[in-house]
Amino acid sequence: MKGWILYKTAQSSLSPEAYEIHRFIDVAKKKGIEIEVVCPDQFDLVVTREDRKSILLDGKTVPLPDFLLPRMGAGTSYFGMAVIRHLERLGVYTVNSAQCIDTVKDKLYSQQILAENNLPVPRTMLGKYPIDDELVEKYLKFPLVVKTLSGSMGKGVFLCESKSQFNDLMGLIHVTNPKLNIILQEFIETSRGKDLRVFVVGGRPIACIERSSSDNNFKANFSRGGQVTELAMTPEIKWLATETAKLFGLEIAGIDLLFDGRHFKVCEANSSPGFKGIESCCDIDVADEIYNFIKIRLGRFED
Structure with a gap:
């Protein structure tokens, strides 16, 4: 294969x-899978009916x-x-x-899909200029979270504790990049x-970790130095x-998932999730699970 x-x-x-790429390479060798890492810049695409060429x-x-x-x-870029x-x-x-990658890249669209299907999500607004801070305060209150429409590993996510801090950030964004698309989101205290x-493979949750900030930051991403511990999944978390x-x-x-009192709200989905944090505290080989x-x-049971 x-x-x-x-x-x-x-x-x-x-x-x-x-980390994840090296894990995929190492596990592929053990499983007899021929794996090659390629990047979009190596490709040329030709629109032709000669498919293989x-x-x-x-x-x-x-x-x-x-x-x-x-x-x-x-x-993922347009060419990618x-x-x-x-x-x-x-x-x-x-x-x-x-299609799946493109959908979850757009944080507003993905929130719309979740809300449409009655999954619990933080209240979310699309930011537009000029910003009506009174309207924002009415529907979201402060503090609130400001996010770029596309981002990962905690990048492009800011917490505004007050209206004045929010207006300062909006002014900075407007001056530096007035065409930047942002969303405003309820902050779950x-x-x-x-x-x-929660890491899901083939519709099955295989591991769950709690991530916690180590520097009093409101973000808990492992990639930012957050601490991780394995957490037993409840039926609610699995569902x-x-x-x-x-x-x-x-x-x-x-x-x-965000802690919402005794329950949870869906924050976002990631189509290419890291798993260094999960493997550091859970007895699971994520790359092996994915290859299996x-x-x-592919129906390659004999391999």
């Missing part, structure tokens, strides 16, 4: 910090893989998305699909500095994670 991992850099340029890797026509594993998430769509059109099994990450992944069509997903799922989907 042969697979490509679509990443921001090629295999020859991988940094030691690319319509995609070039490093300027050459090469045998296509059995599967593609995109690992760029919210950072075009590569994924093209390989899908050629019949390469892709985990996750271009009971989840300050902590949240849950929210499973339903969220299902709504977005994600076969591999990292579902982030891919084998089942």
Whole structure:
């Protein structure tokens, strides 16, 4: 079985910090899977009816893989998305699909989908200029969270504790990038500095961790130095994670949940979730779980 991992850099340029990619490479060797890490810049796409000759890797026509594993998430560029769509059109099994990646990249659209299907989410507004801070305060109150429409690992997320702080941030954004699309979101106080990450593979939650800030920051991302501990999944946690992944069509997903008193709200879904934090405190091999799922989907039980 042969697979490509679509990443921001090629295999020859991988940094030691690319934990998940190195794990995929190491586990693939143990399972006898031929894996290659490729980046969008290596591809050329040709619109032609000669399907197998319509995609070039490093300027050459090469045998296509059995599967593609995109690992760029919210950072997937237009060209990266075009590569994924093209390989899908050629019949390469892709985990996750271009449509799913594109959907969860847009944080407002994904919140609309969740709300439409009656899943608990923080109240959310699309920011537009000029900002009506009275309207914002009426519907969201302060403090509130300001997010860029696309982002990951806690980047592009700010907490405004007061109206004056909010207006200062809006003024800065307006001066530096008036076309920036942002969303404004209710701040869930009971989840300050902590949240849950549930890892879902093939519709099955396989692990759950609680992430907590180590520097009194309201964000708890492991990539930002947050602490992680394994958490036993309740039926509510399992249901929210499973339903969220299902709504977005994600076969591999990292579902982030916020503590809302004794219950939870869905914060967001990630199409290319990291799993260093999960493997650091849970007795689970995430890369192995993902490869086993891919084998089942491809019917490669004998491999």
